[in-house]
Amino acid sequence: MKIVLASASPVKRAALTLALQRAGLGDLPVLLFNAASGVNVQPYGMRETVAGATNRAVAALRACRDADMAIGIESGLFAEHGETVDRAICMAVQRDERYLCDQSEPLHLPADAVVQARGRGFDKLTVGQVLHEQGQIKLADDPHYCLSGRSRALFIAETLGKMIVTLQLYGALPAATPPPAPSPARAAQRPASGLQL
Numbered sequence: 731m732k733i734v735l736a737s738a739s740p741v742k743r744a745a746l747t748l749a750l751q752r753a754g755l756g757d758l759p760v761l762l763f764n765a766a767s768g769v770n771v772q773p774y775g776m777r778e779t780v781a782g783a784t785n786r787a788v789a790a791l792r793a794c795r796d797a798d799m800a801i802g803i804e805s806g807l808f809a810e811h812g813e814t815v816d817r818a819i820c821m822a823v824q825r826d827e828r829y830l831c832d833q834s835e836p837l838h839l840p841a842d843a844v845v846q847a848r849g850r851g852f853d854k855l856t857v858g859q860v861l862h863e864q865g866q867i868k869l870a871d872d873p874h875y876c877l878s879g880r881s882r883a884l885f886i887a888e889t890l891g892k893m894i895v896t897l898q899l900y901g902a903l904p905a906a907t908p909p910p911a912p913s914p915a916r917a918a919q920r921p922a923s924g925l926q927l
Contacts, residue, residue, distance in 0.1 A: 731758060731759075731798050731799075731903065731904060732758075732759045732760070732761060732794075732796055732797045732798055732799075733746075733758060733759070733760050733761070733797060733798070733799050733800070733801060734760070734761040734762070734763050734790045734791065734793075734794040734797035734799070734800045734801070735760055735761070735762050735763070735790070735800075735801050735803075736763055736764075736765040736786035736787050736789065736790035736800050736801060736802040736803070737762070737763075737764060737765065737786065737802075737803060738762055738764040739803075739871070741871055741872060741881075741882050741883050741886070742803045742883075742886065743760075743762065744883040744887075745803070745882075745883040745884075745885075745886035745887040745890060746760060746801060746886075746887075746890055747760070748883065748884075748887040749886075749887045749888075749890035749891045749893075749894055750894065752887070752891055753891060753894045753895070753898070753903075753906055754905075754906025755894070755903065755904065755906060758903075758904075761794050761796075761797055763789075763790040763793050763794050763800075765785070765786040765787075765789035765790045765793070765802070766785070766786070766789065767781075767782035767783075767785055767786050767804055768781065768782065768785040769781055769782040769785070769804070770852045770853045771852065771853065771854065771855060771856055772806075772807065772847060772852040772853075772855065772856040772857060773804060773805075773806035773807070773852070774806060774807045774808075774848075774852055775806065775807070775808065775809075776806075776808065776819075778806060779804050779805070779806025779808075779817070779819045780804075780819050780821070780831065782802075782804030782806070782819070783802040783803055783804035783819040783820065783821035783831070784802060784821050784823070784829070785802070786800075786802030786803070786804065786821075787800040787801060787802030787821045787822070787823040788800070788802075788823055790802065791823055791825065797825075798824065798825050799822055799823065799824050799825065799897075799902065799903075800822070800823045801820065801821070801822055801890070802820075802821040802823070803818055803819070803820050803821075803886060804818070804819050804821075805817065805818045805819075805882075806819065807839070807844065807857065808836070810836060813838055813839075813841070814838075814839050814841065814844045814857075815836035815837055815838050815839060816836065816837040816839055816857070816873070816874075817833045817834050817835070817836050817837075818833065818834040818882075818885060818886045818889060819831065819832075819833050819834075820832050820833070820834070820886065820889045820890055820893060822893055822897060822902075824902055828902070830893055830896060830897060830902075832889050832892055832893050833889065834885045834886055834888065834889040835885055835888070835889075837873065837874050837877060837878055837885065838877070839857055839861075839873070839877070840861070840866065843857050843860045843861050843864065843866070844857055846860050847859070847860045856870065857873070858870045858871060858872070858873045861873050861876075861877075
């Protein structure tokens with residue numbers, strides 16, 4: 731079993747690595763293929779963001795013939811309850827053309843940065859770039875950390891983690907490898923109650 735991540739982004743790579751480790755699949759081979767999204771640099775709305783994640787995953791799976799599954803990740807803007815939020819769409823595409831999609835928790839964005847990015851063109855820059863120019867965040871590709879205290883990689887890893895569990899339940903990914911059982915001699919040395927004797 732091999733997975734191809736449809737991106738060379740260090741943030742997305744860290745997110746997938748963390749999600750696989752948490753699921754007990756840290757040894758699963760992961761290939762990298764920097765696939766184009768085919769959408770604006772700052773996608774807006776569900777349709778465009780899902781298209782970006784799907785385009786990435788499908789292109790990576792076509793390019794990496796020895797991969798069994800591709801993961802495409804695209805962050806986009808969504809209008810929710812009168813605010814604009816950032817969400818990552820994560821798309822798993824299997825060789826047999828089965829798809830699984832999920833979305834991250836929202837990151838609430840400052841309205842003025844969204845308006846400025848839209849005015850300058852979502853085809854040219856992201857809200858993260860505008861926030862960085864304004865000095866509100868340190869890294870343009872990770873507004874999450876400065877605005878929420880949690881990195882973008884963690885937002886994505888949590889979403890990928892839920893997807894991995896689903897993929898394991900349906901047999902598309904292997905179950906976690908259990909840790910080796912302790913040797914009988916070592917097990918006999920431990921008190922049964924956990925109390926020190």
